[in-house]
Amino acid sequence: MGRQQKGFSLIELLIVVAIILIIAAIAIPNLMRSRMAANEASAVATERTINTSEVVYSSTYGVGFSANLVNLGPNGTTCTTTTIPTSTASCLVDGVLGKDPATKSGYVLTYAAGAATGGVVPSYSVSGVPQAVGSSGQRGFFTDQSAVIRANTSGTATASDSPI
Numbered sequence: 001m002g003r004q005q006k007g008f009s010l011i012e013l014l015i016v017v018a019i020i021l022i023i024a025a026i027a028i029p030n031l032m033r034s035r036m037a038a039n040e041a042s043a044v045a046t047e048r049t050i051n052t053s054e055v056v057y058s059s060t061y062g063v064g065f066s067a068n069l070v071n072l073g074p075n076g077t078t079c080t081t082t083t084i085p086t087s088t089a090s091c092l093v094d095g096v097l098g099k100d101p102a103t104k105s106g107y108v109l110t111y112a113a114g115a116a117t118g119g120v121v122p123s124y125s126v127s128g129v130p131q132a133v134g135s136s137g138q139r140g141f142f143t144d145q146s147a148v149i150r151a152n153t154s155g156t157a158t159a160s161d162s163p164i
Helices: 010-061
Strands: 102-103 107-113 126-128 140-144 150-152
Touching: 010 102, 010 107, 010 126, 010 140
Parallel strands: none
Antiparallel strands: 102 107, 107 126, 126 140, 140 150
């Protein structure tokens, strides 16, 4: 009397593994595109946050725009409801953005202030560049005191690129 075998044969297991690999080959590129799109959306939102913070900074302190991103952040202080913000630690952005350059969601954000005249900073610009073009993001972003965010598919945007 022959005994019955329980379980899967080697061929059946190989077919299942092959099917899983085919599904993974289809899903991984879509996952990478989704991650890049999320990083790009985060970079745009970050530049919007910086623009809003600059308007608040300018109207609060009356010295034009901030000289750097560090002044917009906590700058070594702890921002609480009892903290009194200053022009060098305004607590308008968190500690992640309060660095120059700031790195967030696969993008490096570099801040440049215009030349101060009479203690007033008349302009600023922020450039967001993917850490790895094609991996962490495809487009670069740029904004300045006009609060218009511009994009370029080469990875580096300037003031002459198309607004988004």
